[in-house]
Amino acid sequence: xxxxxxxxxxxGIALAKYLRTEDHAVVLIDTQKEALSHLxxxxxxxxxxGSGTSPTVLSRAGAKDADxxxxxxxxxxxxxxxxxxxxxxxxxNKRVARLAxxxxxxxxxxxxxxxxxxxxxxxxEQETAKRILADxxxxxxxxxxxxCDNKVEFVGLKCRKNCALVGKTIRQIRELIxxxxxxxxxxxxxxxLVDLKEASIKVGDDVYFFVAAGHLERVLxxxxxxxxxxxxxxxxxxxxxxxxxxxxxxxxIDRQNVMIIEKSEERSEFLASHLNDALIIKGDGFDDKxxxxxxxxNYDVAVATTHTDENNVLLSLLAKRNxxxxxxxxxxxxxxxxxxxxxxxxxxxxxxxxxxxxxxxHLRKGRVQDGYxxxxxxxxxxxxxxxxxxxxxxxxxxxxxxPKGITLGGVLRKGTFLCPDKxxxxxxxxxxxxxxxxxxxxxxxxxxxxxxxxx
Numbered sequence: 014x015x016x017x018x019x020x021x022x023x024x025g026i027a028l029a030k031y032l033r034t035e036d037h038a039v040v041l042i043d044t045q046k047e048a049l050s051h052l053x054x055x056x057x058x059x060x061x062x063g064s065g066t067s068p069t070v071l072s073r074a075g076a077k078d079a080d081x082x083x084x085x086x087x088x089x090x091x092x093x094x095x096x097x098x099x100x101x102x103x104x105x106n107k108r109v110a111r112l113a114x115x116x117x118x119x120x121x122x123x124x125x126x127x128x129x130x131x132x133x134x135x136x137x138e139q140e141t142a143k144r145i146l147a148d149x150x151x152x153x154x155x156x157x158x159x160x161c162d163n164k165v166e167f168v169g170l171k172c173r174k175n176c177a178l179v180g181k182t183i184r185q186i187r188e189l190i191x192x193x194x195x196x197x198x199x200x201x202x203x204x205x206l207v208d209l210k211e212a213s214i215k216v217g218d219d220v221y222f223f224v225a226a227g228h229l230e231r232v233l234x235x236x237x238x239x240x241x242x243x244x245x246x247x248x249x250x251x252x253x254x255x256x257x258x259x260x261x262x263x264x265x266i267d268r269q270n271v272m273i274i275e276k277s278e279e280r281s282e283f284l285a286s287h288l289n290d291a292l293i294i295k296g297d298g299f300d301d302k303x304x305x306x307x308x309x310x311n312y313d314v315a316v317a318t319t320h321t322d323e324n325n326v327l328l329s330l331l332a333k334r335n336x337x338x339x340x341x342x343x344x345x346x347x348x349x350x351x352x353x354x355x356x357x358x359x360x361x362x363x364x365x366x367x368x369x370x371x372x373x374x375h376l377r378k379g380r381v382q383d384g385y386x387x388x389x390x391x392x393x394x395x396x397x398x399x400x401x402x403x404x405x406x407x408x409x410x411x412x413x414x415x416p417k418g419i420t421l422g423g424v425l426r427k428g429t430f431l432c433p434d435k436x437x438x439x440x441x442x443x444x445x446x447x448x449x450x451x452x453x454x455x456x457x458x459x460x461x462x463x464x465x466x467x468x
Contacts, residue, residue, distance in 0.1 A: 014038070015079045017105075019065030019095045020086035021048040023345055024111065024137065027365045028083060028372065029056050031390070034452040040074045043086075065095040068102055076103035081376060085111040085368070093129055100130030109133040109372055113253055133375040140371045141364045142257035145316060145341060151233065151240050152339055153359040155219060158385045159226075160396050161444060165423070165430050166229050167385065167394055169221040172214055175237040182213045195224035195232050196432045198420040198448035199392065206391055206450060209420065219389065223422035223446050225430035243313030244270060247337065249298045249328040250319035251275030251284045254343065254364070258316065263290045272312070274298050298328045304335060314339040322349050329358045347390060363388045392450040395457065399424070401441035403461045411435030416460060418453025422446040 014037045018025045021043035029039050029052070039058040042065050043049050049060040063070035065084060076082070082099040084092035092110040099105035110131045112118065117126065118136055126134055147157040156169035172179060178186055183197055200207045201219035214220060224232050230240050246262055248255045251273045262269040271291040275281045281295040296303040298317075315332030317325035322344050329340035344350040344361045353361075370386030373393065383396035399406060405413055405421075410433055415421065421433045424443040431437060439445060449457050 014081070015075065016040070016081045016083065017042065017065075017071070017074050017076060017079045017099075019043075019082070019084045019092070020111075021045070021052065021060075022085070022087060023365045024085045024368045025083075026052065026056075027369050027390075028085065029058055031369055031373070031386075031451070033057060035454050040079075042070060042074055064091070066091055066098065068098055071095075071098055071103060076105060079103070079105050081105065081107045081109070083109045083111075083372065085109075085372075087113075089114050089117060093126075093131065096131045097129055107132055107376065109135060109375060111135055111137060111368070113138055133372075135368065135371045135375070137364055137368045137371075138253035138257050141254050141343070141362060141367045142261055144367045145254075145258055145318075145362055146261050148341060148360050148362060149246070149314060149316075150242050151238060153238060155360060156221065156385075156388055158394070160383055160446060161425055163226055164428065165425055165446060166224050166226050167221070167422075167446075168224065168229070168233075169219055169387065170233075170236050170238060172216055172218045172220055173237050174216050176214070176216075177235050177237075178214045178220075179216055180213055182211070183209050186214070190232075190235065193224075193228050193231055194423070194430050194432055195222050195228055196422045197222045198422045199450075201389060201391060204389070204391075221387070221448065223430075242269070243339065245312045245314075246271050247307075247309075247312040247315045247332065248273045249315065249317040249325070249332075251277075251280050251293070252318060252320065255316075255318040256284060256287070258318065259284070259288050259291045263288060272307075274303070298324075298331070304331065307335075309335040309337050312337050314341065316340075317342045319343075322346055326353050326356065326358065330356060333357060361388070366390060390451065392448055392453075394422075395447045395449060397445045397447060397457075397461055399439055399441055399443040399445050399461065403439070403441070405439045405445070405460050406441055408438070409435065410437050410439070416453070416456035418450040419457050419460060420448040422448055 016032055016037055017040045019042045021041050029041050032039050033056050041058055042061045044064050046062045053060045061074050082105045084095035089112045096108040096110050099108050112134050158167050199221040200212050233240055246269050259271050262271045273291055274294045276297050281293050285293045315337045317328040319325055325342040329342040333340050339359050341360045342358050345365055350361055366388040373386055374384035385394040423430055423432050424445050426443050
């Protein structure tokens with residue numbers, strides 16, 4: 014499959030990296046020559062200096078043979094024009110646009126965007142705010158998402174010293190809590206996925222699992238975590254992400270008490286006029302005088318959503334030092350995230366990983382109904398409808414050879430989540446939940462005999 018990506022920012026580069034692990038042909042376009050320097054060699058992709066709004070540049074990129082165009086620059090208008098050209102001049106099958114403007118994201122404008130040849134609209138700010146909201150429900154979780162109308166949950170947690178499972182192998186864990194419907198599908202030890210057949214859980218490991226929704230709180234308790242949506246939230250930074258998060262938190266379904274600290278006077282006025290209940294403070298989160306005036310003890314969690322990783326880390330630490338028990342920081346640089354994970358910040362959100370996840374789930378086809386990209390970048394989750402012809406239905410799991418890089422997390426059958434054991438026979442009509450290591454999607458394709466790759 015051939016993919017053209019317009020925009021060599023962090024999102025565009027992250028998409029290019031992931032697509033290349035699946036051996037897709039990638040062409041990356043950007044107007045800035047320096048943004049593309051060394052990427053062709055590092056990622057084994059084609060790079061072109063120019064504008065994606067130029068028919069000539071798109072032609073040079075091979076748009077007439079492309080399967081997908083991803084317009085992910087930071088300019089909404091550029092992304093829209095790219096999609097229009099890709100459809101009208103080159104008949105590219107799938108067009109995805111990154112759009113930040115809240116006006117474009119309004120549901121009443123969906124038909125208008127469709128008329129502009131845009132198949133999928135993805136907002137990094139909206140998607141990141143949703144991911145933060147999900148993260149806030151579990152104190153300290155790295156990844157949280159729900160499947161099948163919240164019947165099945167997926168959670169990624171860092172194993173703490175108080176975890177009852179430290180030192181136990183996966184087999185021992187299954188025996189200890191056999192009556193709990195949850196399945197560990199991945200363990201990340203020092204940025205490496207370990208063999209689940211031999212691994213024992215260590216302090217500091219990242220543990221990922223699927224669980225029946227009704228058993229989630231019990232599993233969290235075993236890991237030493239709690240589940241509760243905070244009532245009072247302090248947000249540093251009133252940009253697009255901070256604003257989107259504030260909007261979600263003051264919606265009738267949540268109605269949280271929200272305060273946003275924003276440095277820009279113009280932006281502060283915008284927030285005050287567009288948010289009904291949030292308290293907007295114009296000021297610098299690093300201003301000692303301002304910090305002295307804030308009643309930190311009145312807030313349950315602080316979320317740092319500014320444009321720089323360094324500020325987000327420092328603001329999160331400042332909040333904890335001043336008495337807020339929980340903190341969450343946006344971290345865009347994966348390497349940076351590794352260095353600050355032990356500083357005491359409870360959770361991190363990587364907007365680039367969120368964006369990749371949002372785009373991938375719209376590009377998967379066949380019987381894939383949903384997807385989720387891990388923030389660590391080590392793999393993704395797929396929710397798949399099992400077909401009668403699927404190889405995995407031919408025998409009990411103990412007699413089915415599961416390919417390397419694929420871990421079955423369980424199946425949902427008539428509303429009941431079933432954990433995979435050696436006697437389980439996956440049936441046609443089941444919904445399967447699969448963890449796929451980076452680069453192994455084609456192996457999952459063989460197991461389920463449906464096309465899981467891209468258009």
